[in-house]
Amino acid sequence: MKYNTRHIINKIFTVVTAASVVLMIVILISVLGPMIWRGSSAVFFKSTVEFRKMQLDLHHRGDEAEIGDEISKSEIYRDFIYHKIDVFKKGINTDYYTDRVKQIYRKFSKELQYNGIKGDQLSRRRKFARGIRRDMEKAFKSLDKAEILQIIDDVNKCKGDERIANTKADEFFVLADEYKETIKNFDLSKRQQYAQALKEVEGLVRQLLGPRSDEPLPAMVMDRYGATRVDLAKELLDKIIWKRQWVQQNPDKPMVEEKVRRATQFAGTELESIFPYIEENFDTITIPRFTFYWQYFFDDSTSGHYFGGVGPEILGTLILTVLAMAFVFPLGVISAAYLVECASDNMAVRIIRMSINTLAGVPSIVFGLFGLAFFVLVFIPFFGGPSKPCILAASLTLAVLTLPVMIRASEEAIRSVPKTYKEASLGLGAGRFRTFVKVTFPAALPGILTGVILSLSRVAGETAPILFTGACAFGSVPKSLFSQTRTLSYGSYDIAVGDKIGMLVPHNQYGMVVTLVLLIICLNAIAIFFRAKIFRRLKGH
Amino acid sequence: MENTITNREAEPVAESNDLSLVLTPLEDLRGFLFHHLGRLLLFLITSSSVIAVFLIFFFVIREAMPFIKEHDLIKFLTSKQWYPEADTPKFGALSMIVGSAYVTVASLIFAVPVGILAAVFLSDIVSFRIREIVKPVIEILAAIPSVAYGFFAVLVLAPWLQNKFGFTTGTNALNASIILSIMALPTIISVAEDSISTVGRELREASYGLGATRFETIFKVVLPTAHSGIIAAVILGMMRAIGETMVVWMASGNAAQIPAPWWNLSQSVRTMTASIAGEMGETVKGSDHYYSLFATGVLLLILIFTLNLISEYFLVSAKKKLGKI
Numbered sequence: 071m072k073y074n075t076r077h078i079i080n081k082i083f084t085v086v087t088a089a090s091v092v093l094m095i096v097i098l099i100s101v102l103g104p105m106i107w108r109g110s111s112a113v114f115f116k117s118t119v120e121f122r123k124m125q126l127d128l129h130h131r132g133d134e135a136e137i138g139d140e141i142s143k144s145e146i147y148r149d150f151i152y153h154k155i156d157v158f159k160k161g162i163n164t165d166y167y168t169d170r171v172k173q174i175y176r177k178f179s180k181e182l183q184y185n186g187i188k189g190d191q192l193s194r195r196r197k198f199a200r201g202i203r204r205d206m207e208k209a210f211k212s213l214d215k216a217e218i219l220q221i222i223d224d225v226n227k228c229k230g231d232e233r234i235a236n237t238k239a240d241e242f243f244v245l246a247d248e249y250k251e252t253i254k255n256f257d258l259s260k261r262q263q264y265a266q267a268l269k270e271v272e273g274l275v276r277q278l279l280g281p282r283s284d285e286p287l288p289a290m291v292m293d294r295y296g297a298t299r300v301d302l303a304k305e306l307l308d309k310i311i312w313k314r315q316w317v318q319q320n321p322d323k324p325m326v327e328e329k330v331r332r333a334t335q336f337a338g339t340e341l342e343s344i345f346p347y348i349e350e351n352f353d354t355i356t357i358p359r360f361t362f363y364w365q366y367f368f369d370d371s372t373s374g375h376y377f378g379g380v381g382p383e384i385l386g387t388l389i390l391t392v393l394a395m396a397f398v399f400p401l402g403v404i405s406a407a408y409l410v411e412c413a414s415d416n417m418a419v420r421i422i423r424m425s426i427n428t429l430a431g432v433p434s435i436v437f438g439l440f441g442l443a444f445f446v447l448v449f450i451p452f453f454g455g456p457s458k459p460c461i462l463a464a465s466l467t468l469a470v471l472t473l474p475v476m477i478r479a480s481e482e483a484i485r486s487v488p489k490t491y492k493e494a495s496l497g498l499g500a501g502r503f504r505t506f507v508k509v510t511f512p513a514a515l516p517g518i519l520t521g522v523i524l525s526l527s528r529v530a531g532e533t534a535p536i537l538f539t540g541a542c543a544f545g546s547v548p549k550s551l552f553s554q555t556r557t558l559s560y561g562s563y564d565i566a567v568g569d570k571i572g573m574l575v576p577h578n579q580y581g582m583v584v585t586l587v588l589l590i591i592c593l594n595a596i597a598i599f600f601r602a603k604i605f606r607r608l609k610g611h
Numbered sequence: 612m613e614n615t616i617t618n619r620e621a622e623p624v625a626e627s628n629d630l631s632l633v634l635t636p637l638e639d640l641r642g643f644l645f646h647h648l649g650r651l652l653l654f655l656i657t658s659s660s661v662i663a664v665f666l667i668f669f670f671v672i673r674e675a676m677p678f679i680k681e682h683d684l685i686k687f688l689t690s691k692q693w694y695p696e697a698d699t700p701k702f703g704a705l706s707m708i709v710g711s712a713y714v715t716v717a718s719l720i721f722a723v724p725v726g727i728l729a730a731v732f733l734s735d736i737v738s739f740r741i742r743e744i745v746k747p748v749i750e751i752l753a754a755i756p757s758v759a760y761g762f763f764a765v766l767v768l769a770p771w772l773q774n775k776f777g778f779t780t781g782t783n784a785l786n787a788s789i790i791l792s793i794m795a796l797p798t799i800i801s802v803a804e805d806s807i808s809t810v811g812r813e814l815r816e817a818s819y820g821l822g823a824t825r826f827e828t829i830f831k832v833v834l835p836t837a838h839s840g841i842i843a844a845v846i847l848g849m850m851r852a853i854g855e856t857m858v859v860w861m862a863s864g865n866a867a868q869i870p871a872p873w874w875n876l877s878q879s880v881r882t883m884t885a886s887i888a889g890e891m892g893e894t895v896k897g898s899d900h901y902y903s904l905f906a907t908g909v910l911l912l913i914l915i916f917t918l919n920l921i922s923e924y925f926l927v928s929a930k931k932k933l934g935k936i
Contacts, residue, residue, distance in 0.1 A: 080824040087732035090725045095748055097793055101755070101763050401659055408657040412650055418658075424923065425661040431847075431919045432667060432912065433854025434757075435884045439908045442891075443670040470663050477660065503649065524754075531756025534856040534884070538891055559758045566762045567861055576766075583762045587755060594754045598747055 105584055111301070112379075112581025113366050118356035119144050120280050121298035124377060128291075129369070140357050147355045148279050151344050155272055158341040160252055162265045164210035167249055171210075174245065175203045177238040198233045202242050209249070213261060218253065222246045267335050271310065275348075278306040279355065292376040292571075299577070300358045307352060311345055366581065373544070374571025375561075375578045380585055382547050386461075386555035387589075389548070390536070391529045393465035394472060395522060401469075402476030402525075403511075403518060409477070410484045411506060430474035434534040441467030441539035455552060462551040464540025471535055472525040479521020483514040486604075516604045520597045527593040531586065533559040558586040668912065675909045678702075678902035687906065693867045695890070695900040702903045704910070706867045710880035713869075714784055714859060715852040717876060718791035722852075723845055725792075726799030730844075731829055733800070734807045735815075753797035761861035764790045769862070778877045780864055785876035787863035791855055795848035802847055806840020806929055807833060839929035846922040850915055853884075860885035883907050 119140045125131040160166050178199050182192055202225055209221040225246050228234070234242075280296030281288060288294050297303035313332045316325040333345040348355070363379075371378030405422075413419040445463040455462070487510050495505040533541075541560035548555040562583040565572040572579050634642065682702060690703025729749075733742050768789065769781025778785075810833050818828040834841065864879025867886070871878065887904050894901040 076824050076827070080826040083826040083829075084736060087728045087736055090728040091732050091745055093725060094729060094752065094796065095745075098748055098752055101760070101793070104767060105759070105763060401656065404653060405657040405660065408653040412653060413657075418654070422657055422661055425664040427923060428664050428916060428919050429660055429667075431850050431854070431915050432664075433856065433884055433915060435854070435856040435887050436667065436671065436908050436912055436915075439671050439674070439887065439891075439905060440667045443674045443905070444666055448670070470667075473660055473663060527754055531754075531758065533756070533758040534888055537888055559756060562758045562762055563857060563861065566765050579762075579766065583759050587759050590754055590756060591751060594750060595747075598750065 102587065105580055105587065108576065109580035109582075109584025112577045112584075113363050115361055115363070115577065116300035116358045117361040117363075118296070118298055118300055118303055118358060120296040120356075121361065122359075123280075124295045124298060127294075128377075129365070131365075144355050144357055145283060147351050149283070151275060151279070151348060152282050154341060154344045154347075155268070155275065157252070158264075158336075159268060159272075162261055162268060167210045167245065168207055170245055171203055171206050171242070174238060174241045175199055177241075178234070181238050195233045198228075198231070199239050199242075202228055202234075202239070206242065206246060206249075209246075215253065219250070222250050264336070267332075268341070270313075271332065271341070274306055274310045278303055278310065278348075291372040292374070295377070297356070298377065300356060301577075302575075303352075303356050307348065311349060367585065370547070371578075375565055375582070376571050376575055380558065380561070380582055383556045383558045383561045383582065384585065384589075385547060386541075386557045387530050387559070387586075389461060389555060390465050390468060390540075390557060391526050393461070393551075394468035394529050395526060397466060397469035398472050398476050398525065399522065402473060402521075403480050405473075405477045406480035406484055406518075407506060407511075409481055411502065411510075426474045426477055429470070430478075434471065434532055435537075437467055437471045437535040438537050438539060440470070441535055446539055458552075459538060459540045459542075459554055460552045461540050461548055461555050464536040464555075467535045467539050468529045468532060471532065472529050475525045475528055476521055479524060480514070480518045483517025483521060484510060486517060487513040516600060520600045520604070523593050523597040523600070527590040527597075530593070531559055531590050533557075533563055536560060558582065558589070562586055671905055671908050671912060675902060675905035678899065678906045679909075681899070682903075687903075691869065693886075695894075695903060700899055702899070702906075704883070704903075704907060706869050707881055707883045707886050707907065708910070709869050710784075710863070710867075711853055711882040711884070713880055714787045714791055714863060714882060715849055717784065717788035718795055718852050719845065719849060720792075721788070722792035722795040722799055722848055726796050726844070726848065727803055727834075727841060729796075730800050730803035730807055731833075734804050735825070735829060735833065749797045749800055752793065753801075757794065757855060757857040758861075760790050760794060761857045764858060764862035776877070780879060782862050782864040782879065783877050784863060784870060784880045787859045787880070787882075788876065790858045790862055791852045794855060794858065795852050798851050799844045799848040802844035803837075803841050806837040806844065809840070809929075810836050836932075837929065839925040839932065843922045843925040843929065846918050846925070850918050850922070853882075853918075854911070854915060856884040856888050860888045865889060883911050887911075 119137075122132055122137050123141060126134060126137050179196055182195060187195070205221050205225055209218045209225075212218050212221070226243060229240075229243050234240075276296070278297050281294065297306055311332060312329045313335065315328055315330065317328045318325050331345075333342050336342045336345075366379035367384060368381040369379035370381050409419070409422070413422075441463055442459075445466045446459055447457055449466070450460070450463055451457040491509050491513055492505055495509040496502070500508065536557065537560070540554050541557050542554040543556065543560065543564040545554060545556060565579045565582050687702055687704055688708070689705055690701065691706045692701040692703040693706060694701045733745060737745075764786050765782065768786055771781070772778055772783075772786055773781035814832055814836060815828055818832045819825075823831070859882045863881060863885060865881045865885055866879035867881045868878070870876070870880060887907055890900065891904055894904065
């Protein structure tokens with residue numbers, strides 16, 4: 071081959087290897103970047119007045135007077151919007167009018183009895199009023215505007231009739247006029263259609279603004295407040311202003327999504343004006359303010375993580391990892407010490423080494439099966455504990471899982487202690503045990519701690535082993551070692567695929583997983599830093 | 612330190628004559644016993660990992676026993692029908708076994724070349740300083756928990772694949788393979804790099820001295836010499852991919868089927884690990900379904916154990932070979 075071609079191939083090869091490393095860095099950034107970016111919005115975001123209201127109600131955070139002031143300011147706009155919706159609703163949902171007309175009739179007959187009118191007189195006057203009532207009910211039901219106006223005119227002719235004059239029945243006419251006013255700008259033929267569209271709008275407005283001030287407090291916490299974040303509020307606003315529908319333009323082509331202004335649906339009605347109104351006054355209604363929600367890492371969450379933070383998950387993860395470490399640390403260090411200091415290359419040691427390698431390769435889900443079959447069903451009941459998944463079983467399973475990591479790291483750390491340390495100690499007359507405890511172990515400790523941190527990060531992220539041994543998606547903060555716990559890892563799984571509500575709060579989905587990833591990256595960064603330092607020290611710098 | 616020295620001097624033993632250095636028979640016996648008992652105790656504690664492996668095999672197989680006794684094992688391994696909750700339940704794990712193999716092989720197609728190239732880059736091409744920068748990247752890739760990768764697969768990668776390539780579903784074999792290959796990369800790189808670095812300067816320098824370029828040196832001298840270590844690296848990466856649970860459960864779509872044209876990565880598959888993770892929560896303890904999942908676990912254990920033995924064989928032979936040179 072020519073010299074030049076060989077060199078070109080060589081250069082290409084160098085570039086390709088470099089590209090593979092660059093590719094890895096790109097992968098790392100593209101996996102972590104979007105997650106961290108979106109996850110950070112769980113903590114840093116623009117909150118609306120609803121968020122501050124929630125914080126005040128649930129956690130007594132913030133200045134009561136100030137928030138009250140904000141609420142009353144935005145309430146003016148809210149009430150206006152709700153009022154508009156109510157007025158429009160009356161045109162569609164005539165039950166309101168039917169109820170009222172029945173009420174008036176009842177009041178009227180009571181009044182008559184109260185005034186001592188009896189017998190023939192009473193029934194004659196009541197019959198007349200009943201006639202009006204029937205006419206009006208007919209008008210409310212009718213979809214023909216001309217007919218309605220005719221009926222209302224007829225009813226109005228009865229005004230001043232001696233049978234009902236100066237009684238409660240006068241309210242009939244007030245009501246009739248009100249109804250006439252309501253349907254003036256109203257296309258009755260679209261009543262069905264309006265009803266459907268209004269239901270949608272009302273639902274969205276409620277999600278945006280929260281329940282009305284005069285409504286009883288909803289049972290679910292997630293229904294008690296409107297949009298707490300400006301990004302969610304903006305999404306809702308967009309949904310309110312624009313209606314999306316799937317349209318088939320061409321029979322062969324797939325359906326296309328189309329945006330229609332919702333205001334056009336309600337053209338010519340009372341409701342038309344609220345759409346630009348909400349859009350224009352969006353800032354005055356929501357009162358956005360930049361918020362650093364650091365309590366996210368401590369707060370409990372409402373069902374499905376709709377509101378609140380990841381406090382119990384962090385706590386559960388910490389309990390599990392610390393317990394697992396407490397079990398595995400002595401075992402790991404002693405095993406490593408034996409392997410380095412005492413073991414010769416005989417059959418038993420070879421079997422031990424092979425077991426450690428096997429243990430390192432066992433799939434995490436098999437550890438889960440093992441934890442269920444051994445710790446949950448046999449081991450803990452044997453000592454009198456309950457035979458159900460619990461923190462203790464989960465942490466024991468995790469301890470077995472992380473044993474090889476711990477042994478390998480400690481072994482390496484103990485091996486890297488310079489021989490001169492040991493020889494000096496032995497030369498001074500110390501026994502092997504004393505030498506290990508007083509000289510080798512302290513010298514190896516930083517390295518062992520690095521191993522501990524790495525095992526911690528491994529344990530914190532494991533999900534499969536704790537699926538059947540102690541993790542749960544909901545539940546309170548654990549009270550004893552025999553209860554189940556929420557963890558960041560299982561929570562991340564559950565909020566991503568197991569939970570319908572999770573889809574509504576992407577910031578909380580990402581927030582959970584980013585908390586886990588950051589925790590692990592921090593642990594790893596500490597370990598890497600430690601190791602670099604030890605490396606430098608052992609080299610004598 | 613000074614404190615201990617003064618303490619020593621205060622001891623009466625130090626004041627007595629030379630005979631104190633000679634141990635009495637009792638002390639001798641005690642020392643002997645302590646030494647050996649101590650060793651025994653340490654040995655027992657160290658064997659805890661052997662006990663752990665033994666317990667894992669014992670208890671997983673024990674729970675799988677009722678299934679193995681009652682059902683036809685050949686059918687379990689060769690039938691595609693997996694209907695564990697039907698009126699006449701059928702337990703054919705073939706589609707899951709194929710699914711595991713499918714995503715594993717697909718992920719290795721990407722991970723092995725990239726991993727070996729990156730290992731070569733780190734050991735032979737760049738300076739120590741750059742290696743110190745790149746290493747943490749690999750470590751962080753290895754440290755990101757599998758559930759976070761699964762999360763990424765479901766919420767970021769799946770919609771992207773669906774929109775970009777028009778797949779019917781974004782959670783499919785391709786998605787799972789991409790993520791698995793990212794997860795297998797760190798293992799492959801670190802083991803391969805180890806074995807490539809142990810090849811030693813002499814061989815490389817001899818090759819360079821004969822006028823070979825770096826490409827030729829690596830492909831004709833270094834990689835052939837380190838081949839056992841590299842095979843071990845690939846097997847370890849394979850073990851990581853087969854044993855992975857959360858990612859395949861979240862990203863593979865979980866349809867118990869064998870992709871129809873075999874190269875069609877856009878179809879959903881289901882792996883053994885995912886079926887254990889997904890179905891164990893819904894089974895009644897003591898049912899056939901429950902035992903069958905443990906049987907799947909046994910299958911996984913045997914598979915991993917065999918792969919582990921093979922990788923160990925290659926690692927040992929790599930060590931022997933390089934030791935001789």
